[in-house]
């Protein structure tokens with residue numbers, strides 16, 4: 464199978480929000496981008512990216528067979544994989560008495576197990592290019608609002624999985640976690656107070672996260688692995704007593 468000259472990236476959860484911004488950033492930087500999402504709106508966004516190399520796959524990243532199909536398709540198409548961005552994630556907010564084991568299992572499967580499945584399937588391709596994995600965690604790995612047990616546990620697990628993978632798969636593959644704080648994906652209307660409470664003076668944007676992901680997949684971060692990178696405008700460093 465022919466190996467493309469262009470570096471290739473796989474971005475999950477790319478139909479909207481942060482994943483879509485990461486896919487757009489990498490496409491703009493000249494990567495061949497493979498976008499994965501459960502939502503078939505994905506195709507419209509892939510068509511909208513001004514880069515002939517963008518491809519879209521509707522798949523559930525929590526399903527090992529689907530992960531295998533997607534990575535095999537990338538292999539057939541580009542003959543290489545240089546970057547894997549495990550971004551797909553879901554939140555199920557419920558008081559613990561209403562948090563059914565099935566809900567817990569689904570959140571863990573989508574947010575955490577999927578990353579293990581992707582890394583396991585893609586590791587040979589990534590090692591061949593001395594590529595990188597970026598997992599998308601959350602500051603909720605370290606701090607919580609009520610009724611978010613499954614999500615917080617999944618993101619805490621992702622931080623730990625990141626350093627475990629970095630140690631197991633290095634030096635051929637670098638693995639880093641980006642943990643966003645509050646990122647405006649257009650899902651809510653923001654107030655001046657929402658912005659002002661951040662030490663950086665504003666809520667984050669998907670492009671803020673995408674810029675860091677691009678750095679972590681690039682040549683300039685070759686000495687960086689196993690680390691968690693918090694992108695939260697300083698909120699987790701701000702002491703609050705009310």
Ligand SMILES: NC(=O)c1ccc[n+]([C@@H]2O[C@H](COP(=O)([O-])OP(=O)(O)OC[C@H]3O[C@@H](n4cnc5c(N)ncnc54)[C@H](O)[C@@H]3O)[C@@H](O)[C@H]2O)c1
Pocket residue numbers: 475476477478479480481482499500501502522523524525550551552553573599600601602642643644645646647648
């Ligand atoms: N937006 C924030 O403030 C914020 C903060 C911290 C962490 N994060 C994390 O960043 C990532 C992206 O967040 P977002 O705000 O852009 O979310 P979003 O809900 O806007 O987008 C997530 C995408 O993932 C897709 N997805 C969900 N389950 C999937 C599955 N099983 N297989 C394939 N695709 C699936 C969804 O269809 C959706 O397109 C998530 O992991 C989230 O936990 C977001």
